[in-house]
Amino acid sequence: MLDDLALFVCIVENGSLNAAAAKLDMPAATLTRRLQKLEQALGCRLLHRSARRLIPTGEGWQYFERCRPLLASLQQATASLDAELNRPAGTVRVLAPITLAGIMYRDAWASFLARYPEIQLELRLANEREDLLTQGADLALRVGELDDPLFGQRLLGWGHTTLVASPDYLARHPVLRAPNDLSGHTLLMAEPLTSWRLQHESSGERMTIQPDGPVRLRVNDMQLAIEMAVAGQGILYCPLRAAEAALADDRLRNPLPGWRGISLPVYALWPPQRTLPARVRVLLDHLLAYSAGSERLI
Amino acid sequence: MLDDLALFVCIVENGSLNAAAAKLDMPAATLTRRLQKLEQALGCRLLHRSARRLIPTGEGWQYFERCRPLLASLQQATASLDAELNRPAGTVRVLAPITLAGIMYRDAWASFLARYPEIQLELRLANEREDLLTQGADLALRVGELDDPLFGQRLLGWGHTTLVASPDYLARHPVLRAPNDLSGHTLLMAEPLTSWRLQHESSGERMTIQPDGPVRLRVNDMQLAIEMAVAGQGILYCPLRAAEAALADDRLRNPLPGWRGISLPVYALWPPQRTLPARVRVLLDHLLAYSAGSERLI
DNA sequence: GAATTAAATTGCAAAAATGGAATCATGCTC
DNA sequence: GAGCATGATTCCATTTTTGCAATTTAATTC
Structure with missing residues (x-):
């Protein structure tokens, strides 16, 4: 429905089904049919169309004018979010035992912050094992063996x-x-x-x-x-x-x-997901490099 | 894609797939799959979900916060437009021969305007038959027989x-x-x-x-x-x-x-569409009643 | 005025989405 | 700690949508 509306807006912007089809890289047949479906759903005709002309109806103009800016904002929002999330920027929330973070990894945080100026690091230190998901954390450091095989994990080193x-x-x-x-x-x-x-x-x-x-x-x-x-x-x-x-x-x-x-083994742990967001990925890489640099002796 | 995003927002708002499914009146199975599809399209996980918990990821929160207001505006815009278009209000653009409109139907316009205070009437008078569609008109009055069987038409009376x-x-x-x-x-x-x-x-x-x-x-x-x-x-x-x-x-x-x-027969003519917008419908009804009131003698 | 051509639409087979039922997972209760 | 109950997911038959090609439509040219 909203997608169909976006198609309609694109058609009006481009002036014809074929032009919109080319821009959207989909067959014009699909556009015709989805436009018909949309008109049926809205209960009014949006475009007067003949083989040669494509003219919005009064209703069509109203929908176009009202919805176009909102749709554009939405598309821009998703696009910019997409770009943002694939760039090492934003907040990374890390759960870690107090001493591990405060003593063993102190220098790792410092160099990480220096290297990625666009990342905000949020360290939530607690000796109790807190739940990654409920805490909304991106990564946890854990000392000792892990029991949850669904979560992503890597051995950082030995404490x-x-x-x-x-x-x-x-x-x-x-x-x-x-x-x-x-x-x-x-x-x-x-x-x-x-x-x-x-x-x-x-x-x-x-x-x-x-x-x-x-x-x-x-x-x-x-x-x-x-x-x-x-x-x-x-x-x-x-x-x-x-x-x-x-x-x-x-x-x-x-x-x-x-x-x-x-x-004791020191693990990095993260929520189950195929691809880690860039900002988390770079932190993980940084921690791995740091641990390797100190010969995995923490 | 945008529809899937709307589903995602609804899921977050309602706190669970089943609750959202109930509100949207669709099976939860559909929600699961479209959510998966959306996550794949966006390239990141939006919700951590287990049998008992549903927690937005960092990305999920960002998409939610950014998109929710826009989606709400869009849904409200379409809803209010829908309501508006089904109410006798707005602009009605009419094409008519000069004399027919200025002399024969003069009183009809006056009583119409008095009766529907929320309608703006736009009379475009010309003796030449102009194209309804390119003029963006809702209705045309035509004297003499019509030739386009695709357009909606009604005999108003005889001139x-x-x-x-x-x-x-x-x-x-x-x-x-x-x-x-x-x-x-x-x-x-x-x-x-x-x-x-x-x-x-x-x-x-x-x-x-x-x-x-x-x-x-x-x-x-x-x-x-x-x-x-x-x-x-x-x-x-x-x-x-x-x-x-x-x-x-x-x-x-x-x-x-x-x-x-x-x-000569006097016809009302309108663009081909199954349902006439309310504001046009009431004008047509008004003109029909007016013509009948003057015994179809114009 | 007939031929041409660009554009929307429709027909049909293939692909995808859907809906209902069964299944799986997990937090809560006893 | 075992059973229960709730909620997400998966399975499969069915419906819907898609993509390509053919058809129709109408403005333009000769």
Whole structure:
């Protein structure tokens, strides 16, 4: 109906069925019939047509004048939207765990923003896994294995974890020899790393510790947790990357030599759709390149 | 495409395919498929849909926001136009011979205008038969038989004609006994009555005279021609109705007793279309009623 | 006035859309 | 956590629409 109206407008604009047919790249026969259908639907004749002339009726003119600007706006709107959506511009909404985004990918956001000045990045950080669809997000970063096979996903890299404590703390407390020794220590818990999963470096043996008893501090800010560890307040299980600087200059050490935290896969996840909008596509590519650049060690 | 977009907007407005299907009175299956087709055409997903949820994507929201107001305007425009065109309002353009409209139907226009205050009447008067379509006219009045069977037509009545001359003129000139006697007289010709067609009242015998020789005055204004006849300038062939008043008070007489001008059919003619717009319909009805009221004697 | 020609329309086979029923998926209740 | 109920999707017979070619129509030219 609206499409037929658009055809009618095109016919009037071009002055004949054949001209409109050429412009629209469809047979004139179709135009005739759809015009007839439209006239029937509207209950009035729109064009007086004979083999040689094509003259709008009074009704035809009225419909033409009233509908043409609106139809033109609509077509322009869809065309410009189409162009916009196929250009890396607009808002990209990303869901990510707080620490992952705030520490591991901090530089990735910065370079992304610098590279795509027309994209507005909206980071919605939360340690809880939120629903991509209800949040209206374009992309999510997830740590750990994914369960939804319908969603698009790519492995970005691996997030390494480690136990840390300050030399000061270690000097004041019993030496750790095995993971179970942790139960005698003061522990700091940084969400969302509530399960401490360790792996023996040579044997590959794995252990999972649920530090539920003697936790001195539980905080959902990784930076603060690390500062507390540096301050000698206890042993912390945290992303390797977050503690890198402190480990490098010996403000923190691994309290359990021979053991390290396991590595968790970091995935990018997006809603099921065949083709990703350009603005999301370029972010994904950027994140992939960034992860590869840091040797997938996050 | 635009129709599909309208469907999409309706789906978003109603929150689900089934709700939209109910409102639009079409099966949900159709909605699904046309939505899929639209998404394919636009090259992006518009709605995240699962069995229980229906959430517009970023693209979906953009299309929705941009297109909804335009689509609403369009639908409203067509709806209001539809209502308007089915109401006796707007402009009616009428083609008619000058004398017919100016003298015979003068009162009809007046009463029509009084009765339909919302109609603008546009009378395009010309003695030449002009093309309804190219003139963009809704209705034409035509005197004499019509030849185009495709156009809509109705007989409005009969236009009687007559010969007239002033008593003064008749006293100064030889008495007429038969039509051929006209050739000895001074003749006044009022366009478009260039063929003088006479009929014997009792025998029905018909004669056509082409007064090409001795025409004193040829004018395309009937009123002026009559005034010249009243002034005794010659014999005039004119519509009976135009001379009625002068005949009644003996300023004019029939110069050829026993003969009268023939009667010509007066038709209303309109472009081929099944249903006439309301504003034209009421004018036609009005003219028919007017003609019947004057006993079809014009 | 007859032939020409450009344009709209129609006929027919093929392709596409439709409508109703069955199926599949998933959030909600018990 | 299993069953239920709702909503999207798919299947298939039917109707509608399309595309091409042939036909008709009417203005223009010779």
